[in-house]
Amino acid sequence: MRISFEKMNAEIKRVMIKACLTEEQAQICAKVHTESSRDGVYSHGLNRVSRFIDYVNKGWVDIKAIPTLVKSFGCMENYDGNMGIGILNAKFVMNRAMELAKENNIGIVALRNTTHWMRGGTYAWDAANEGLLSICWTNTESCMPAWGSKVTCVGNNPFCIGIPRKDGNIVLDMAM
Numbered sequence: 001m002r003i004s005f006e007k008m009n010a011e012i013k014r015v016m017i018k019a020c021l022t023e024e025q026a027q028i029c030a031k032v033h034t035e036s037s038r039d040g041v042y043s044h045g046l047n048r049v050s051r052f053i054d055y056v057n058k059g060w061v062d063i064k065a066i067p068t069l070v071k072s073f074g075c076m077e078n079y080d081g082n083m084g085i086g087i088l089n090a091k092f093v094m095n096r097a098m099e100l101a102k103e104n105n106i107g108i109v110a111l112r113n114t115t116h117w118m119r120g121g122t123y124a125w126d127a128a129n130e131g132l133l134s135i136c137w138t139n140t141e142s143c144m145p146a147w148g149s150k151v152t153c154v155g156n157n158p159f160c161i162g163i164p165r166k167d168g169n170i171v172l173d174m175a176m
Contacts, residue, residue, distance in 0.1 A: 009034040012049055019053045021063055025088060032087050036119040041173075044119040052116075061085055061115045067092050070112075075104035081114030090117035094126050094136070101132055121173030124162030128169035134162040 009030050016026035029052075037045030055061045065084030069077060077096060081089040093109040100107025117123070120136055127134035140155035156175045163170040 005034055005038055008037065008046065012046070015049060015053060019056045019063075021056075021085075025063065025085060028091065029085065029087050032118055032122050035122070039119075041119050041121070048116075048118060055115065067111065067114075075100050075106050076108045076110075078110045078112070081111050083113055083115060086115040086117040087122075089114040090123050091126070094123040094134075097134070098127055098130055098132055119173065120158035120160040121162075121171050124160040124171045124173060125169070126162075128162035128164045128171060131164045132162075133164065134160070136160040136162075 012033050013026045013030035016029050017023065021029065033045050033049055035045075036042075052061070056063055060083070062083045063085060065082035067079040067081050067084065067089050070080050071078045077093075077100065079089075079093055079096075089111055093111045097107035097109040100109065117138060120138065123136050124134050137157060137159045140157050142152050142155050144154050144156060145151055146154045159172075159174055159176055161172040
């Protein structure tokens with residue numbers, strides 16, 4: 001069954017608002033989830049919404065938290081996400097990185113204490129669409145053994161590169 005982008009986006013937004021996100025928070029999160037499903041990244045689209053809502057209800061995600069600046073040095077900044085909504089935290093730091101890059105020709109922003117950012121390629125697309133090259137990555141929980149081991153000790157961390165081009169941007173979004 002095919003569901004239109006608009007219908008899926010509206011339903012996810014409705015569910016997010018029901019979980020006490022603001023209208024703006026819900027719209028941004030719904031768009032990221034819906035775009036992920038639309039683009040074939042089903043692992044981080046619609047199927048992650050119920051888990052996100054569960055984490056909000058358990059208090060594992062602080063929907064009122066906003067990133068706070070920890071340290072700044074010219075073109076580099078470090079933020080604490082305060083266990084806020086991962087999508088919003090990641091959007092915030094990518095926007096800061098883009099602002100810094102426009103001012104300094106490079107922008108490097110780190111983020112700690114956040115929750116799942118969903119599809120990492122989202123933020124590489126944001127930068128590429130602004131005409132900026134980007135490299136984004138994050139850590140994740142250990143979910144697989146290292147080569148030759150039987151002990152789960154390595155995360156399948158995402159790594160994303162966004163390359164702006166006149167003939168269409170290129171975004172690499174992969175798990176390591």
